[in-house]
Amino acid sequence: MGPIDDDNCVLRLDDVTKVYSGIVAVRHANLALRRGAVNVLVGENGAGKSTLMRIIAGVEKPSLGRILLDGKEVEFHSPADAQRHGIGMVFQELNLFGNLSVAENIFATREITRGLRGIDHRAQIAKATEFLDRLDAGIDAETLVEDLPIGQQQLVEIAKAISLDTRILILDEPTSALSAAEVDVLFKVIRELKAQGVAIVYISHRLEELMRIGDYITVLRDGQITGHAMVKDIDTKWIVRSMIGSDAKDFAKSVEHRLGAEIFRAEEICLPRRTGGLAVDHVSISVRAGEVLGIYGLMGAGRSEFFECAIGQHRHSSGRIYVDGTEIDASDTSGRIRAGLALIPEDRQREGLVQALSIASNLTLASLDRFVRFGFHIVGEKEQSAITAAIRDLSIKAPNPDFEVTSMSGGNQQKVVIGKALMTRPKVLLMDEPSRGIDVGAKADVFRTMRRLAGEGLAILFSTSDLEEVMALSDRIAVMSNGRLVTVIDRAEATEEMIVTASAEGHKTTREHA
């Protein structure tokens, strides 16, 4: 780490550590943000980028360490507190009220009022227009936010941040939902703000973008800062090296087994995006029995959407799905499940579990037909023995299967979701980010289960944005970018660099077209 030039440094984190119940999210981080520059922050999911930014934005308090603003120690008790000090953050999930106008959004909680006569809408609109013009956004301050495309909504968020006299602007993955043209507008805005002396913190996974817009780069891995440099001095290879490091995680060893015949084939799967374009763009892929196919991609690459199309969640998707060589006619989820597909969704809480039901009921939810007599009566013993078997096979730590499913840890909940999918006796298992948000031990269990299932002849497709994971677990690696399947590589031939380069491919080509 080079010496920090104090003149230019607006905010410094000094030896900051953040601990959540038992997990160290950030350890001993030193970070300097420079004014009039784009400070880039990269790292894999869970590396601690967001935690660091939430500390700066006053959402979280550091467990240890100091925050120095203009050389003076400060303490933020709330986001409002940080805002008063000139720190604004645009979250990845936009925090706008779709049912209110742009001006109303910009002045939310600090409306311009005329005493008892209420809000002075005309003044608000005039002022909002001023800020929007500064961004050259071309947005009418009176339109409803929900009528704007997502890229312009992002600009509204930025306008809101500047309206607070922001000196430090944090952008968390601002381009994940933007089209190439919108990205160009955003970059223009960033350059202007930079010229006005604003310190910009830019978080993104897209290396090519970072190289384009960044001035200083900081790399995080497992909560630690592993690299810090001027962007002009480095290349993408350096970033990947700092991001991944050398220490391997605990992956189950691959069991040698022979691959069977092709069991799953998707042809020309397309899904239109609501904002135009395709979320899944003519994806064709085939997997053999006993094979594990890892799908790598960045956020918004279309992996989840592809899985959802395969399981029949999108009625307006097109394309054909074959299981065991026969095309599946059923377009709804229950038909697809009956045909031998099963999906483990990415968002366990929203899509995987019914929180009000017990562990046992959650496990058998998708496969009740198996335990039924006369077509309607659930045979208790049959169901019970299947539940006991699932708990044993997946080593779920459930003291009592009749407890509510929320009484367990995240890892065990994930195992319940996997158990539910397996109970439908699938031939093809689709796993969307199966290791997200679970602890190391549970991760190892999940990986071991995946290996075992593959050994038993299941075809497994799993998605991940963790490079190490995709390298260690897959027999073949597919890379998706911007809805397209960019490449499929055998693990033996794949390198981390190839994968990272491929994952940015989709954005590059669209930009050339634009």
Place this chain on the structure above:
Amino acid sequence: MTTATTTTNAPEAASGSLLLTLMKLRTFIALFAVIAFFSIFAPNFLSTANLILMAKHVALNAFLAMGMTFVIITGGIDLSVGSIVGLCGMVTGGLILHGIDLQFGYTIYFNVVEVCLITLAVGIVIGAINGLLITKLNVAPFIATLGTLYVARGFALLSSDGQTFPNLVGKPELSTTGFAFLGSGRLLGLPVSIWILIVVALAAAYVAKYTPIGRHIFAVGGNERAARMSGIRVGRVKMFVYMFSGFCAAIVGLVVSSELMASHPATGNSFELNAIAAAVLGGTSMSGGRGTIGGTIIGAFVIGILSDGLVMMGISSFWQMVIKGIVIIVAVVVDQAQRRLQQQVTLMQLAKKG
């Protein structure tokens, strides 16, 4: 250190789970409380005749509340049941008195059994309309059933121009006699309507506990997205609950007409609110996913006994409304408290393990 923590934790946990058990049994406790209270303060409260009369009153609300329970468990609401009661009563009365006039000099008359079946079918069809509006046209349940509430009530009034169909004795030559059996007949000393209630309640409880559709009802209310992802046909489940609710309302329409031997188009006005109250009192969660048929039946008895008992004590009907409202609010407050306590107890158990 460890001994200290265990000694302080153990009684806390014990009192926590005792309180929890009490709260879980709150509807039972409330039932015993109202029975005990009125047996002391209301004369003749415990006489067999009075108990049977009260049970007949309660049964009407209990039918509606059962249908409502399934609907609420899926996360919906059915405001139309009161109107369905009215319309079904008018269908029954009209068919028995006038049959169906075919406009060219012929009139079809149905026998009593057929009349009952047609009436039940009418209830189920209105429920199906609710279901279709909600599943196919994505109308919010509150609005969809509010609409059918008005439409059904309107048709009930139109059917007789607002008049009562009186004296549903029927004519022997048309085999439309014997309709009184439903409302005033007895089997083994119990009124027929109570027997029907027992049969329907057992069937509903069985469906809730031992059939896939029952499990699916809870899953849809608990987390609709997850249910969809698990391959549950959410639309079908919702159709089922609204049709069942319509079916229950049709039974009430039949029973009321039979008890009075007349059909009045305003019958069933605001019955839906009593049904919702009974379901909530019985522990059904308005946000879906939780509830039992047994709890709902007990809830219906608490509300029914409360209002009958207060009448017997000669308390003004205005005060009855105040008391009923307070009971419902208290029930929901206790329900929330129980939920919180439950979470605490579970967390404590987890912490102890970990």
